[in-house]
Amino acid sequence: MEEIRQKRVLMIPAPFEGHLPSMMNLASFLCSKGFAITIVRTQYNFYDISADFPGINFFTIDDGLSESDMSSLGLLDFILELNSLCEPLLKKFLTLKDDFDFIIHDEFVYFPRQVAQDLNLPKMVFSASSAATSISRCMLMENQDKWLHHGEEARSKLEELVPKFHPFRYKDLPVTAYGSMERLMLLYHNVSKRDTSSGIIHNSSSCLENVFTSAAEDTWGVQVYPVGPLHMTDSAVTCPSLFEEERNCLEWLDKQETNSVIYISMGSLAMTQKEEFVEMAMGLIQSNQPFLWVIRPGSITGQNSVDSLPEQFSQALTHGDRAFVVSWAPQKEVLRHRAVGGFWNHCGWNSSLESISSGVPMICRPYSGDQRVNTRLMTHVWQTAFEVEGELDREIVETAVRKLIVGDEGKEMRRRANELKKQVEDSVRIGGSSYSALMSLVDSIMSS
Ligand code: UDP
DSSP states (O other), X not given: OOOOOOOEEEEEOOSSTTTHHHHHHHHHHHHHTTOEEEEEEESTTOOXXXXXXXXXXXXXXXXXXXXXXXXXXXXXXXXXXXXXXXXXXXXXXXXXXXXXXXEEEETTOOTHHHHHHHTTOOXXXXXXXXXXXXXXXXXXXXXXXXXXXXSHHHHHHHXXXXXXXXXXXXXXXXXXXXXXXXXHHHHHHHXXXXXXXXXXXXXXXXXXXXXXXXXXXXXXXXXXXXXXXGGGSTTOOOOOOSSOOOTHHHHHHHTSOTTOEEEEEOTTXXXXXXXXXXXXXXXXXXXXXXXXXXXXXXXXXXXXXXXXXXXXXXXXXXXXXXXXXXXXXXXXXXXXXXXXXXXXXXXXXXXXXXXXXXXXXXXXXXXXXXXXXXXXXXXXXXXXXXXXXXXXXXXXXXXXXXXXXXXXXXXXXXXXXXXXXXXXXXXXXXXXXXXXXXXXXXXXXXXO
């Protein structure tokens, strides 16, 4: 009998904290379905994760980029540079090792696109963000001139709803804090070229954004696979992080009352101005609610540590039971803890999915890029969060925390978050929409 050859899939994640784990969960799933998986990683941000994925092969591309290149170039130019450097390196690798049947690459590492085309290999794009974000980039490219004007009139235009993209306003489109509009447009242009792919995989679910996954299919004319949240699938593996988790915060949470704690984390990249940070600290203390706060080293602009904070704050941290500060938390476990009643977050897509899948309502404080889009989904589509806009002071922080944790509006948001959690859980079970999308992805790769 003729033996059926295992399909060999090459997967290329983007080297960022918010991108690698979701692609690794997809890799684990495909591996569990019998595909032979090879992961190509960049040398930049490399740390060894192979021990956690024993069935998967790893290969590293020697891009020669370092943390200091990231600091000097800025995120946007860094990504553009990474893509130009890696394209010939991948081509060389694939010329030497030409036994792959299929490529899946993260949308922000688009360098495999031309290589795959040259070698006649079928490919798909993986987006670690929502389908709404994919569309919002196109909307921004069409309307970029709106950000060129200044003054009252221009500002009020940004408040208007984007036609055919409700409930998003122009100001919710994913502009960036990490570089110029011109460079952003170049990046989005590259990221949004998808018509030569045989599909787009989103770490999202139809139950969360059916309208936008359908709109993405219309926009690119290819099949969209909303397969997430991937961290909830049976084959999901916790991917090690660049940062070291401080797990003792879970013991502290055990001592707190149910739904009483506000958890604050701004993901792996967002920076906070020192003035805002101090107001945040004072507002949290004034709120009288227990809080667990992730203060990532280097995340406060111009400050390396929390040493120069107001004395009252240091005292509250060292002498009270009401506060716990860590430099990195086991976030998924924290959000699932019964004591956590709310999440103050920048609305990164992973954090947003993790809060939904734990039934935790949020206070959104978006900084850049897709965080604005995710905020609008949270506040106006799912209604499990509210946004705190503009300059922060301690009274605003105090009021927001109390509104979410003890107020009636917060309770209602928690109720809706729990309903959404059930829908998301159903979507990843056998027969659910995300499960079915994963199975059709398998069929599509098999028949390619
Ligand atoms: N995260 C974590 N511990 C922390 C802060 C964040 O494990 O203390 C994880 C979080 O669970 C999420 C990821 O880091 O999976 C952040 O991704 P997200 O898309 O939310 O934001 P980004 O870092 O891309 O801005």
